[in-house]
């Protein structure tokens with residue numbers, strides 16, 4: 001078996017300081033991770049958080065992820081009347097924040113693990 005070159009394997013890092021909203025430093029858009037600054041690629045916690053989102057996107061066949069993400073956000077925004085609280089309670093974010101410190105998480109993560117974070 002031959003070893004794949006790392007450039008053939010997502011995520012592909014794109015540095016785009018102008019694209020991300022104020023207060024956000026990264027965003028996962030399969031197969032890319034958009035970063036506000038290049039040095040953030042060395043932030044293991046942040047990169048694991050974004051890799052968890054990439055896995056969530058893949059298992060929902062990418063586009064439906066954004067629909068579910070937006071619908072859950074709108075539902076939570078209606079409930080909390082506060083952007084930050086709504087964002088932090090999105091099931092995908094709750095899973096990513098809960099496991100962003102565990103480097104082994106993606107190797108042991110069950111399929112559709114985000115479902116247990118739906119509130």
Ligand SMILES: [Zn+2]
Pocket residue numbers: 049053092093096
């Ligand atoms: Zn996130």
